[in-house]
Amino acid sequence: MLKFIARRLLLALITLGILLVIVTLIPNIAPGDPARKIAGGTASPERLAQVTESLGLRDSVATQLGDLGISVVTVDFGDSFSVAAGEPVMSLVFTALVNSAKLVGLSLLIMVPIAILGGLVAAYKKDTWIDRTIVNTGLAFSAIPDFVAGVFLLAFLAVPFEFFKVQANPPPGASVAVQIQHLLLPALAVLMVYFGYIARITRAGTINALEADYTRTAFMRGLSTRDVFRKHIARNAxxxxxxxxxxxxxxxxxxxxxxxxxxxxxxxxNLIIRAVDRADYPVLRAGVLTVAIIYMIATLCADLLVAWMNPRARLNIGEDS
Structure with a gap:
């Protein structure tokens, strides 16, 4: 197990290193003068020189890469230039990250149980009208872009019903219930977009598990459907x-x-797109790297969970250890 984790961490570090190189090159290969974009067209030569020095563009790419690596280790990307001038970059990133965590958490709480349940029902009712309804509904929802789903929900829920809020950002100091009320529509939009994808994956895994030899053997031994699902189907499906x-x-x-x-x-x-729009490279770098690190951690955790759910994978990992 330790070797498995070590290999995954090494792969994540290599990926992070490649991303650091790409993020370092962004202001160097971007068209135009990055300092001019940040400082504005009427900025004085002194201001341009100050911004250029702050970005480190006078240094070699290797030096810029090393400085960026130090910023990642120390979690210090300096101050924002234009998104929120003078504010620490990580303060902006942390605030946006907390907001995203709230939306992602509520979206998963709504989407995962419904999508998995839909996939399980479709698998048990394979080739029936219930199966076709779930699959076709999911396909139709999956074809809708997320912003179209959001506009659709605004038009059909937020406009006629006061309970649903147009703005997802709740007022300062709002209770948990009020925050959920404001985040409900974007979470439902995520459900619409992801329901079909997750449901189809769950359906395919469940069908494979139901048709496996170990499932047939379990039923032949007289085990109940609940016991077969809990002991044999759930983990594999x-x-x-x-x-x-x-x-x-x-x-x-x-x-x-x-x-x-x-x-x-x-x-x-939203923070990353504003950083791109305003050429705020410190915020852009910190935002992109934060999302990438979250992605790597989530993927590693998913791999470990899949290995725990799969006895054969656990056996292979144990042999590697």
Missing amino acids: LQPTVAVLGTQLGYLFGGMVALEIVFGYPGMG
């Missing part, structure tokens, strides 16, 4: 679902830009 959810977690933190814009929510995706 849900392994692909767990793996998919782990890989999608990083996207949920940083990729819901359109949804965050539609609902006016200050999450990680």
